[in-house]
Amino acid sequence: MQRKWFQYWFNSPYYHILYQKRNNAEAEHFIDNLTDFLKPPLNSRMLDIACGKGRHAIYLNKKGFDVTGIDLSEQSINYAKTFENDHLHFLKHDMRKLFYINYFDIAFNLFTSFGYFDTEIEHVNALKSFKKSLNKNGLLIIDYFNTEKIVRNLNAEESKTLNDITFNISKKVMDGKVIKEIKFEDEGHAYNFKEEVKAFSLADFERMLHQAGMAISNVFGNYALADFNQVTSDRLILICKKV
Structure with missing residues (x-):
């Protein structure tokens, strides 16, 4: 069976080079706002699905929660494991x-760790x-891009130079998907x-x-938890509960 794009790209060292400048302050601001809104008790058990290198999970743990992070990328999980403690664990696992x-x-x-x-x-x-x-009484929080705004403001071509x-990068919308193609050369080899x-x-x-078997209880449009607007919001943030 042919491997899907997410099974090899997220585990590639080039993925981590391209996305090395993740905004940790923004991530922590989002978690602060979510926990202020939800008010979970200390030691609540939390699952970070598709946790990557663990930036959200690590911060949740620092705030006093018992956190498990799962991701398909062995490279990401190996990195995240260096932060493990009695109340923070990471496992390689397929979200499906x-x-x-x-x-x-x-x-x-x-x-946007969904839709793959x-x-x-x-x-x-x-x-x-x-x-x-x-x-x-558990809750599911989904943070997705706002498709309407992404499609309206699609930056078709851009270049980024990182680590020489x-x-x-080119982007397009086709067959109900937002498709990003990433081409580059390194040490005489071409990659796509x-x-x-x-x-x-x-x-x-x-x-x-x-x-x-779930329903949406709240919808927000950015990491400050402002109301969602289909045209202008940067994010689509859903708080969901079991029916």
Whole structure:
């Protein structure tokens, strides 16, 4: 079976070079706002789904929570594991597969770490796995890009030079996906990677979450938790509960 783009790109050293300047202050600001809004008790059990190198999980743990991070990228998990303690753990795991059942108080899927799969049923099955990991009153937080704004303001071509590598990036919308193509050369070799993320709308999430046995209780449009506006908001942030 042919590997999907996310199975090798996220584990590539070039992915980590291109995205080395993640905004940790922004991530911490978002977590602060979420926890102020949700008011989870200390030691609440939290799951960070597609945690990457663990920046959200590590900060949640610093705030006094028991956190587990999962990601498909072995390289990311190996890095995150260097921060482990008695209340912070990281595991290589596919989000589409069942994890702990009825265990977590809050599950997070942040920074558009969804929409990677070919079919809607795969996405619904992933949401069902997220739901089953939660206890009876558990919450799921999804942070996705706002597709409407992304499509309206698509920057078709750009270049970034990092670690002496020039990444030539092109973006387009095709077949219901936002597709980013990344081309560059390094040490005499040419590389070509893709990111393909479904252009899901709020209505798409409402439908899929309903199929997964969940409902949206709150919708926000940025990391300050302002109201969502389909045209102007940077993010689509959903707080979901079991039905």
